[in-house]
Amino acid sequence: MNNDENNEHNIKPTDLRGILKYVPMFRDHVFVLALDGSLVAHENFQNVLLDIAVLRSLNIKVVLVHGIGHQLKLLAETKQVAITDPHGELKTDAATLKLATEAAAVVSLEVMQGLTRNGLRCAMCNGVRSKEVGIVKGEDQLSSGAVDKLDEVLFDKLLAADTIPLVTPIAFSREGTTLRINSDLLAAELASKLNASKLIYMTTQDGLKIDDQPLTNLPVGDLETLLATSPEKIPERLRSKVKHAVKAINAGTPRAHILDGRFFGALLNEIFDKVGIGTMVYSNDYQSIRRAIQADAHSIYNITRNGVRTESLRERSQESIEAAISDYLVYEIDGSIVGCVNLKSYDGGEMIEVGSVYVLPFYQNKGVGRKMVEFACAEAKERGSNRVIAMTTQASKFFSKVCAFTEGTVEDLPAERKQDYLKNGRHSKVLYIDL
Ligand SMILES: CC(C)(COP(=O)(O)OP(=O)(O)OC[C@H]1O[C@@H](n2cnc3c(N)ncnc32)[C@H](O)[C@@H]1OP(=O)(O)O)[C@@H](O)C(=O)NCCC(=O)NCCS
Known part of the structure; x- marks a missing residue:
């Protein structure tokens, strides 16, 4: 040949x-x-x-x-x-x-x-x-x-x-x-x-x-x-x-x-x-979840753009990612970022929202998303939170079936987040897990 x-x-x-x-x-x-x-x-x-x-x-x-x-x-x-x-x-x-x-x-x-x-x-x-x-x-x-x-x-x-x-x-x-x-x-x-x-x-x-x-x-x-x-x-x-x-x-x-x-x-x-x-x-050591650093902001912005395009994620500018970089966790394989998740605290840390959960299409269905959400929940627990919430337009089954979240309503959201939810018109599904 x-x-x-x-x-x-x-x-x-x-x-x-x-x-x-x-x-x-x-x-x-x-x-x-x-x-x-x-x-x-x-x-x-x-x-x-x-x-x-x-x-x-x-x-x-x-x-x-x-x-x-x-x-x-x-x-x-x-x-x-x-x-x-x-x-x-x-x-x-x-x-x-x-x-x-x-x-x-x-x-x-x-x-x-x-x-x-x-x-x-x-x-x-x-x-x-x-x-x-x-x-x-x-x-x-x-x-x-x-x-x-x-x-x-x-x-x-x-x-x-x-x-x-x-x-x-x-x-x-x-x-x-x-x-x-x-x-x-x-x-x-x-x-x-x-x-x-x-x-x-x-x-x-x-x-x-x-x-x-x-x-x-x-x-x-x-x-x-x-x-x-x-x-x-x-x-x-x-x-x-x-x-x-x-x-x-x-x-x-x-x-x-x-x-x-x-x-x-x-x-x-x-x-x-x-x-x-x-x-x-x-080697298993070459895949890891770690806290993001400033130098990751561009990669996070790039990989999540695809999710924004398909409306599965909310738009975030690179500047806003940079400003909140310490709230992100990234999943790295062999030195490259293939997924991310954002953790945002409400009510003085009582509740944490996992947002911008994204895995590059090539790496989807390999357990990366589940591991990131599990890691985020463990981190939330460590920080003293008693509930993790997620809002999603296209992945509610991922959260409920794979990550054991429960489907909730807008009433399950903290007051601050509820206001934003009612304003943004995305009609996302609300899911939560009590820790
Ligand atoms: C949702 C997402 C993060 C899952 O990550 P992943 O690494 O592919 O997921 P995992 O490999 O850990 O889990 C795979 C399982 O989740 C299921 N799953 C993944 N995405 C799903 C979706 N959108 N709807 C329903 N089920 C989904 C798969 O069918 C698979 O199920 P199985 O184990 O029963 O076969 C990823 O698909 C993604 O980035 N999607 C686009 C962005 C998005 O919608 N993010 C959520 C917004 S907060």
């Missing part, structure tokens, strides 16, 4: 300004990129190399890990050798190891050639020490390996010398025994040990879809639940990446991405666009 013409996913020149915004944010960060063997063989691989060159020019430290499944399968077919497993997820017998070593050499050289063509310095090293997987469920995994130890000092030195470490899925044990390691696992280990800020799996598969819905952005907890309850919903060839993405995040890597590398510009798009084309999984 040639996706060069697939403009839908192309980075437009005007997006350069968007990229520049991220330059200070990612400078000197480590990104671990895991390239499937099939991607190295794909015609878009040359463009992936160009994207890597852009990352390097922005001073992002890149570690490359490559897979060999595709090449190993082809070699086995050509040589008519029966292999135990092309993907390094099961056991590796002697014949498979022999071909895997050959495949790894071919892929490494190809990647190295491509990097050279793009003026990028790289090095292969023995910085990964492996150990036998051993016996699993009664079966000897033979020459399948796991990571025993990473020589972080060596990797750090290479990165500090503007060199891309190129890591192959063949590694040696302490005694020098050759073992095959699954490249998804290898990349996840490297990401957590090298304190990478991103682990990016690049495949030649459609991104992660569940029940035909593309998953573009989700907290790691959701993926863990999916793995535990319905792993069959995850496409088979992506399961190992999903499993290792979860492991890496739980071991401290803030974000992992699973991305179809066949699209032109896919890598840059995923990293520098707010909503990339792959699946980004983030």
Whole structure:
């Protein structure tokens, strides 16, 4: 498939300004990129190399890990050798190891050639020490390996010398025994040990879809639940990446991405666009509710404008938001504000109104609205209020069914708010919850 013409996913020149915004944010960060063997063989691989060159020019430290499944399968077919497993997820017998070593050499050289063509310095090293997987469920995994130890000092030195470490899925044990390691696992280990800020799996598969819905952005907890309850919903060839993405995040890597590398510009798009084309999984710590600060006023104004347009929110100027900034809470995902809520006190704090509850459409139906309202109610309780009220034109069911508010009447409002309600003519529904 040639996706060069697939403009839908192309980075437009005007997006350069968007990229520049991220330059200070990612400078000197480590990104671990895991390239499937099939991607190295794909015609878009040359463009992936160009994207890597852009990352390097922005001073992002890149570690490359490559897979060999595709090449190993082809070699086995050509040589008519029966292999135990092309993907390094099961056991590796002697014949498979022999071909895997050959495949790894071919892929490494190809990647190295491509990097050279793009003026990028790289090095292969023995910085990964492996150990036998051993016996699993009664079966000897033979020459399948796991990571025993990473020589972080060596990797750090290479990165500090503007060199891309190129890591192959063949590694040696302490005694020098050759073992095959699954490249998804290898990349996840490297990401957590090298304190990478991103682990990016690049495949030649459609991104992660569940029940035909593309998953573009989700907290790691959701993926863990999916793995535990319905792993069959995850496409088979992506399961190992999903499993290792979860492991890496739980071991401290803030974000992992699973991305179809066949699209032109896919890598840059995923990293520098707010909503990339792959699946980004983030650590639960990267979503949070916090009190707004002055610098958030513009974002709050921008995101709520949409609600004003559809008349679900009352109009508020940026100045009025700035003036009352400490009354706002914002919901942040991965550094971006995706939702807000305003808390206004009446009757000396006896009652608090939650207003301007807004969640960006892309993030709706993911529990953000409910969490913000719950947080606001907890905060109101802490401040000594005994009732929280909400007025809404279009979301009364959200408050009643999801947030357990009760439908009330204008009589349930504090006197000051009642006057305004009768004057503004919005005929909002009144809801309240007693704390
Ligand atoms: C209302 C709003 C804040 C909800 O945020 P959210 O993050 O999408 O909501 P959550 O994910 O926490 O909750 C999702 C649930 O709420 C329901 N829901 C969300 N908006 C709803 C609405 N307008 N009417 C009825 N139900 C709604 C969903 O159907 C879903 O129900 P389910 O859990 O039974 O499937 C968001 O839709 C929004 O910003 N709307 C536009 C602005 C608005 O109307 N604000 C209220 C004015 S104060």
